[in-house]
Amino acid sequence: MDLVSKLYFNYSKIIKTIRIYLLLAGPGMIVMIADNDAGGITTYAATGAKFGYSLIWFLILLGPVAYFVQEMTVRLGAVTKHGHAEAIFSGFGPFWGWFSLLDLTLVNWLTIVTEFIGMTAAMNIFGIPPLVTVIVVILVMFGIVLSGRYWTWEKITMAFCLVNLIYIPAAVLVHPSVSDVIHAGFIPNFPGGFNGELFFYMMANIGTTIAPWMIFFQQSAVVDKNMKEKDIPWGRFDTVVGAFFTIIVAVFVIIVTGTLLYGMEIGSAAQAVHVIMGTHQWVGTLVAIGLFDAGFLGAICIALTSSWAFGEVFGWAHSLNYKVKEAFWFYVFFFAGLITAGTVVLIPGAPLVLITLFVQVVAVTLLPAALVFLIILLNNEEIMGKYKNTLFDNIANITIVICIIVLSSLYGISTLFPALFR
Amino acid sequence: MATMVRVIGEQIVALVSESAQKIRSINQKYANPKIQLSGGAKLALLFLELYLIFLVGLLAFKFWTIIHGGA
Numbered sequence: 001m002d003l004v005s006k007l008y009f010n011y012s013k014i015i016k017t018i019r020i021y022l023l024l025a026g027p028g029m030i031v032m033i034a035d036n037d038a039g040g041i042t043t044y045a046a047t048g049a050k051f052g053y054s055l056i057w058f059l060i061l062l063g064p065v066a067y068f069v070q071e072m073t074v075r076l077g078a079v080t081k082h083g084h085a086e087a088i089f090s091g092f093g094p095f096w097g098w099f100s101l102l103d104l105t106l107v108n109w110l111t112i113v114t115e116f117i118g119m120t121a122a123m124n125i126f127g128i129p130p131l132v133t134v135i136v137v138i139l140v141m142f143g144i145v146l147s148g149r150y151w152t153w154e155k156i157t158m159a160f161c162l163v164n165l166i167y168i169p170a171a172v173l174v175h176p177s178v179s180d181v182i183h184a185g186f187i188p189n190f191p192g193g194f195n196g197e198l199f200f201y202m203m204a205n206i207g208t209t210i211a212p213w214m215i216f217f218q219q220s221a222v223v224d225k226n227m228k229e230k231d232i233p234w235g236r237f238d239t240v241v242g243a244f245f246t247i248i249v250a251v252f253v254i255i256v257t258g259t260l261l262y263g264m265e266i267g268s269a270a271q272a273v274h275v276i277m278g279t280h281q282w283v284g285t286l287v288a289i290g291l292f293d294a295g296f297l298g299a300i301c302i303a304l305t306s307s308w309a310f311g312e313v314f315g316w317a318h319s320l321n322y323k324v325k326e327a328f329w330f331y332v333f334f335f336a337g338l339i340t341a342g343t344v345v346l347i348p349g350a351p352l353v354l355i356t357l358f359v360q361v362v363a364v365t366l367l368p369a370a371l372v373f374l375i376i377l378l379n380n381e382e383i384m385g386k387y388k389n390t391l392f393d394n395i396a397n398i399t400i401v402i403c404i405i406v407l408s409s410l411y412g413i414s415t416l417f418p419a420l421f422r
Numbered sequence: 423m424a425t426m427v428r429v430i431g432e433q434i435v436a437l438v439s440e441s442a443q444k445i446r447s448i449n450q451k452y453a454n455p456k457i458q459l460s461g462g463a464k465l466a467l468l469f470l471e472l473y474l475i476f477l478v479g480l481l482a483f484k485f486w487t488i489i490h491g492g493a
Contacts, residue, residue: 090452091456377457382457
């Protein structure tokens with residue numbers, strides 16, 4: 001009887017903990033999984049096709065990197081109750097404020113275009129024309145965002161996050177050799193030696209792991225969710241879980257493409273799907289659904305990031321808890337970004353490849369600034385109080401930030417001058 | 423038709439003027455940064471400025487090479 005009571009007590013405790021987590025989960029999980037957007041899936045697919053399982057260990061290392069950066073936004077948002085855009089204006093003045101806001105808006109809009117490219121390409125595989133995909137996607141996003149509650153938006157978006165795990169069954173279906181995956185993927189190695197091409201792929205993977213919009217998104221989401229200082233541990237846990245899943249998804253994409261496409265040059269995830277469809281229809285179908293979902297998650301989160309940022313600075317009502325009438329400009333900005341980006345994809349002869357490349361270049365103009373501001377703000381005792389960075393935080397975060405700045409900059413530069421690392 | 427064009431023109435002028443006013447008020451509101459910057463923070467901001475100048479220079483160079491038929 002005593003044992004039964006103990007078991008029941010432990011069971012109740014676990015259920016209660018899970019309930020609290022589900023209540024507070026969201027920003028960390030969503031930002032991390034949405035980070036595996038259409039561009040991210042393309043990068044992983046190309047990496048798997050080029051190097052097989054050999055860079056899995058490197059992707060696993062990127063999980064903690066993403067966590068350390070995003071954890072800072074949880075603390076900053078919960079303590080200041082301001083989004084990152086407003087925090088930059090307030091802390092560093094109008095010059096850096098306008099630079100960050102306008103650069104963010106540009107890079108976000110370009111990224112949303114790439115998400116629509118991914119979504120239309122994925123649906124095209126099922127015979128759905130791009131026009132229908134764009135219209136339906138925007139209408140569905142209308143429905144999710146106009147629910148009038150942050151909570152509803154968050155939980156629906158988390159359901160889309162679960163769809164991202166579709167790469168796990170896809171990987172199981174291709175029957176990879178577990179021994180090969182472990183031996184080639186989990187032991188650090190540089191396939192073919194550390195050359196320019198390998199370095200380029202490593203930089204591309206880092207570039208997809210930390211994007212400027214993620215910093216702005218999570219901080220604004222923490223504020224919109226009304227997370228308090230006491231919720232910071234849950235926010236951290238949520239970010240850990242998100243980082244874990246984002247790496248899981250990345251690893252399984254690598255397993256799929258490393259098994260089926262090893263040795264091929266893959267330029268886009270859509271191209272990978274087309275090739276896979278030729279031999280493994282079910283796997284191709286799952287990968288196409290995953291690509292669509294990745295683009296959908298990316299688009300809805302990134303569009304929201306710009307709206308939050310503008311709302312914070314311009315003083316508009318900027319919460320998903322408001323109805324359209326109450327936060328008119330917030331919603332107008334959100335849908336204007338989506339509709340214009342979706343329209344660009346439909347224009348015949350639009351320079352979509354150029355846009356995809358340009359995203360990387362514009363992103364590296366903003367990422368270092370956003371990261372440096374984050375570190376400076378997190379070290380300000382007046383703002384952060386007891387939640388300011390500790391010595392360990394600073395050693396870890398400054399090291400990570402310097403590495404990200406150097407590598408993402410080199411990646412952006414190599415996009416401008418492709419011969420540099422090839 | 424002329425009246426409609428005039429009304430739309432007036433609306434656009436009002437919107438632009440309102441936006442300019444809003445931007446001025448934002449600039450005034452945040453004119454004095456709230457945080458005291460340490461030496462290290464000032465150095466980091468200086469690095470950012472130089473970094474951006476470098477990137478703009480690089481973009482300009484790329485643009486110049488494209489115009490002149492380069493890669």
